[in-house]
Amino acid sequence: MKNIIGNINKAFDHRIRLGIMSILMVNEHADFKMLKELLGATDGNLASHTKALEKEEYIMVEKSFIGRKPNTKYSATKKGREAFKKHVEAIEKLLKQ
Amino acid sequence: MSTEEYLKDITEIKDMMNKSSRFFSLSGLSGIMAGIYALIGAAVAYYLDSIIGRGYLILNSKLFNYILIDLVIIALLSIITAIILSIRKAKKNNETLWNSASKRLLTAFLIPLVTGGIYIIIKISSHHYGLTGSLMLIFYGLALVNASKYTIGNVKYLGYIEIVLGLICAVYPGYGFWFWVLGFGIMHIIYGSLIYFNEKSS
Numbered sequence: 001m002k003n004i005i006g007n008i009n010k011a012f013d014h015r016i017r018l019g020i021m022s023i024l025m026v027n028e029h030a031d032f033k034m035l036k037e038l039l040g041a042t043d044g045n046l047a048s049h050t051k052a053l054e055k056e057e058y059i060m061v062e063k064s065f066i067g068r069k070p071n072t073k074y075s076a077t078k079k080g081r082e083a084f085k086k087h088v089e090a091i092e093k094l095l096k097q
Numbered sequence: 098m099s100t101e102e103y104l105k106d107i108t109e110i111k112d113m114m115n116k117s118s119r120f121f122s123l124s125g126l127s128g129i130m131a132g133i134y135a136l137i138g139a140a141v142a143y144y145l146d147s148i149i150g151r152g153y154l155i156l157n158s159k160l161f162n163y164i165l166i167d168l169v170i171i172a173l174l175s176i177i178t179a180i181i182l183s184i185r186k187a188k189k190n191n192e193t194l195w196n197s198a199s200k201r202l203l204t205a206f207l208i209p210l211v212t213g214g215i216y217i218i219i220k221i222s223s224h225h226y227g228l229t230g231s232l233m234l235i236f237y238g239l240a241l242v243n244a245s246k247y248t249i250g251n252v253k254y255l256g257y258i259e260i261v262l263g264l265i266c267a268v269y270p271g272y273g274f275w276f277w278v279l280g281f282g283i284m285h286i287i288y289g290s291l292i293y294f295n296e297k298s299s
Contacts, residue, residue, distance in 0.1 A: 018106060022113035027197065030117065034197060038117050088110065091103045 007090035009083055011056050016041050016049045021084045024059060024076035032072045050074060058083060120199040120248050122192050124182035125296055128289025131175035136282040138171035139274070171281075198247060206244035209236055230273030234263030234280045255288045 012018050019039045023030050030038075036046055053059045058080030062073040076084070115121075142164050149160050187194045213236020217229055238259030245253035259280050266276035 015109060018109055019113045022110045023117040026114045026118040030197070034117070037193065037196070038113065088107070091106060095100060095103055095107070 005090070005094075007086045008094075009087040009090075011053065011058065012084065012087050014049065016045065017053055020046075020049060020053060020074070021058065021076065021080065024074060025081065025084060029062075029073045029075040031074070035074065053080070056080075056083075116192075116198075118198055118201075118247065120192075120196070120202045122183050122187035122190050122194070122199075123179070123248055123252075123292075124186050125289045125291070125293030127175070127179040127182045128285050128292060130178045130182075130289070132282050132285030132287075132289060134171045134174045134178075135285060136278065138167050139278045139282060142167050143274070202244055202247035205247055206240045208240075209243055210240040212236065213239070227270045228267055228273070230277040231263045231266035231270065234259050234266060234276060236263075237280075238263060249292065251292075255284065258284055 012021060016039055020035060023035060023038060032046070032050075035041075035050075036043070039046065041049075050059065050061070054061055057077055060075050060077050062075070064071050064073070145160060145163050145167075149163075184194055213232060216236070217232050220226075220232070221229065238256045238261075241256030241259060242253045243256075245251070245256060262276055262280045262284075266273055266280075269276075
């Protein structure tokens with residue numbers, strides 16, 4: 001039991017962060033607008049959560065320009081994928097008990 | 098955290114994975130309509146054949162051109178109907194019509210379909226019409242199977258059916274017309290109805 005709880009990751013302990021990771025697990029990358037639409041978050045809210053995940057090195061941020069518009073693209077890192085998988089497995093194990 | 102909250106998390110994860118990678122706003126009704134257009138188009142082709150064709154289809158003949166126009170009209174009507182119904186459903190689902198999921202869906206669908214279309218045109222222009230019905234069914238089936246990853250998953254079963262029909266049709270090319278009616282007309286209506294009633298009940 002202790003071991004399982006150890007795998008529950010605090011970094012994913014929020015609906016928006018959980019959502020961002022879920023989206024990036026099945027999409028090679030997603031831009032800010034796509035995340036915003038899917039998660040129904042405000043700009044500031046989403047930005048703070050992406051920053052938190054970036055700090056943990058779970059997601060990668062790529063800034064570029066499409067024409068003159070700045071475009072921010074996010075993708076999950078290998079570390080992030082593994083951490084998320086562990087987190088989901090831990091939740092599933094807890095639910096089975 | 099309580100069990101309930103964890104369950105909510107898992108639901109949320111699944112929901113986000115699906116929403117971000119699959120386009121769900123396809124309507125069963127557009128399948129039914131495509132089937133009906135195909136049946137009407139087939140009836141028109143059958144009628145034209147009986148008055149001017151006498152069973153032979155010759156390239157650049159009047160009949161050939163009419164049937165080509167007939168096919169194009171069926172395809173256009175089906176596409177337009179699908180787009181209009183998807184716009185409506187996307188609005189209801191709060192989904193945008195042109196998003197990364199629908200783009201992927203379209204790419205996955207069009208690659209086998211356009212390949213097949215070009216192949217059929219090449220075969221027709223070298224006077225090989227015999228397998229047109231079979232090829233249309235096979236490539237359409239492959240397109241459906243390929244696209245099913247990005248939309249309602251059980252679209253792939255319709256794809257399998259079309260592929261099998263196309264293969265059987267290749268053995269009996271003389272019955273190509275009837276296989277076409279079965280695959281594009283009747284199967285669309287049956288499958289569209291299944292999806293449609295599923296939508297209503299959920």
